[in-house]
């Protein structure tokens with residue numbers, strides 16, 4: 562049937578009117594300032610070859626997992642990967658999900674219960690918000706990276722809902738924010754949670770593989786014991802696909818029993834799990850040069866924005882993500898389009914993905930960007946926004 566229901570047509574026209582229509586574009590060969598492949602692992606031949614070797618050694622020939630993890634899909638590589646991940650990220654256990662999106666909706670829809678309270682940073686990723694929407698707990702957002710506001714919101718939420726003896730408070734944030742590239746004070750959050758008996762949950766998608774000698778930011782800070790759960794994704798610096806929830810034995814058992822996005826879906830194929838395993842083996846043994854290059858590029862990028870007097874427009878960040886605020890969808894799209902015609906892939910981030918007025922160009926930096934590419938993309942950007 563051709564006809565789209567009227568209400569849907571209206572929503573699409575609204576997108577057209579406010580310049581936020583999305584469409585799928587084919588990948589190009591522009592200079593990459595937009596992928597999440599921060600260390601270039603997605604294209605590493607060594608990892609590809611190691612994946613094939615793992616499958617061959619274990620005689621794993623199936624193209625697919627053949628079922629969910631609770632039925633026929635829990636092939637031997639899952640245990641190998643989960644044992645590795647628990648050790649590598651210094652966690653009691655690890656539970657692999659099909660994606661970061663699945664891990665977040667599975668965790669947040671099943672863990673916080675009716676009568677519990679969830680406090681989440683206003684800028685957390687859509688997958689966390691979607692999971693929270695599916696939960697029976699009450700949720701409140703707090704101002705971005707603002708511990709004082711978090712304290713106020715807790716008092717307000719407790720006043721709105723008298724806390725019974727068994728109601729729990731979950732505090733949710735990201736260690737590196739996907740749109741701003743900045744980080745909360747995780748140590749202060751962990752202390753706050755310990756003092757107030759709250760459960761701290763941290764999405765480490767954009768810190769994984771980069772901070773903590775290739776582990777994550779919680780590991781770098783030595784706070785593993787103080788965090789209730791960490792969500793690590795494999796689609797960013799690992800250059801692969803999937804995700805893991807790190808936490809206690811009881812948490813893992815609970816999720817295996819109640820996280821619907823783990824239970825009711827076909828498991829990852831042996832090939833995907835082998836590719837995650839080999840990406841991690843590479844990360845552990847061979848990635849320090851890639852990380853150093855990325856670190857140097859981040860430093861150089863920051864020096865250049867200072868030199869070009871662009872620093873006022875950029876959100877302060879020490880990660881691989883650097884955002885330059887350029888308000889209005891049409892304007893930021895035009896700047897991105899002009900950069901593309903100069904050979905640079907820098908994506909515009911539009912409202913409603915970010916708040917209106919906070920539209921931006923998001924530069925993702927990589928180990929494989931050259932200094933020349935960085936200075937050129939920034940000086941062209943400066944000329945475009947002058």
Ligand SMILES: Cc1ncc(COP(=O)(O)O)c(C=O)c1O
Pocket residue numbers: 660661662663665686688735739764766767794795796803804
């Ligand atoms: C902070 C954060 N969490 C979770 C996800 C979802 O991860 P995945 O792409 O593996 O579904 C993303 C990716 O976009 C993200 O940026």
